[in-house]
Amino acid sequence: MTPRFEELDWKPTPIGDISLRRRRDPLSGDDVYEVKLGDEFLMSSLFTAGEIALARLGLAPLAHRPGLDVVVGGLGLGYTAHAALEEPGVRSLIVVDTLGEVIDWHRRGLVPLGAALGADDRCRLVQGDFFALVHEGRGLDPQAKGRLFHAILLDIDHSPSHVLHPSHAALYQREGLSALARLLHPGGVFALWSNDPPDDDFVSLLADGFQNAAAHVVEFPNPLRGGTSTNTIYVAMKASAPEPKA
Secondary structure: OOOOEEEEEEEEEOOEEEEEEEEEOOOOOOEEEEEEEOOEEEEEOOOOHHHHHHHHHHHHHHOOOOOEEEEEEOOOOOHHHHHHHOOOOEEEEEEEEOOHHHHHHHHOOOOOOHHHHHHOOOEEEEEOOHHHHHHOOOOOOOOOOOOOEEEEEEOOOOEOOEOOOHHHHHHHOHHHHHHHHOOEEEEEEEEEEEOOOOOHHHHHHHHHHOOEEEEEEEEEEOOOOOOEEEEEEEEEEOOOOOOOOO
């Protein structure tokens, strides 16, 4: 039996001390994995509905298409990446995370989904600053500059207005969203996880740069506080290429 509480890893990083912890839930007896950055909780395996919904809602508009190339920004405990790989149309998946320490947890098998992601030939874990890669125009695949994708699924910041680092904020403005849209194929999808309620101003901003945009509320039980909690998933689709003239 695992200990009631164990710190599996701790490392100082440029954005703060990051730690991976495992504790036993007193009610279910299950192991719960938690990621903290400084004093902030980033991720818990107790709450994964929003991360899974990010992949499912983000890829739902593309369900009719085979051969999808997808990017996930933010690895965390791997739930978004794992859910994306469960979609039958996904041909390749790149997961970009700025922290090599997080990628190392998966490669060392310290987190439950690490082995499954590592065993899937479609999945590649890439260390890099997602925001800098978009802003600088290099693209999100270091092996293929300017490569386009069918979907970009982003789960790094708490919300568009509650970012982990000031350098992230520009992505959620008009120019940043335009730069991100240029990395998508026509008809491609950008989806974003948020811990805050839907922001109508952000939906309007998305709609300015994409063909359509919507906010979806994901509700899930909260055994710690009782009742339910919610996340928001924003989904925006880029305009399709015009039909060639006869």
